[in-house]
Amino acid sequence: MSDELLELVLSDGVLTFDGRVLERFGFSFAESTRVHAAEIEDIGLVRKRLVGTLLEVKARGATGMTISPSVDDAEYVQLEAFVSEVRSRLGGR
Secondary structure, three states: OOOOOEEEEEOOEEEEEOOOEEEEEEOOOOOOEEEEHHHEEEEEEEEEOOOEEEEEEEEOOOOOEEEOOOOOHHHHHHHHHHHHHHHHHOOOO
């Protein structure tokens, strides 16, 4: 597992992953949300016409996170790459 910091700055929030903790700042939430890598069971990204973009982190217990970022096509590509890299660092989860 890499300890190199991943950081994605989008128009309405920031996501970071340091190999141990996935953290969300912004996205219409007053406080950040953190999920430890050992608790993450799955991370997924979908884009639907009526719903928009949805990033869902499933974790053991009640510590998961769901984000609906407002992203354009260019930011969506960056978000896909971020999710793919987090998945890779988690061993494909």
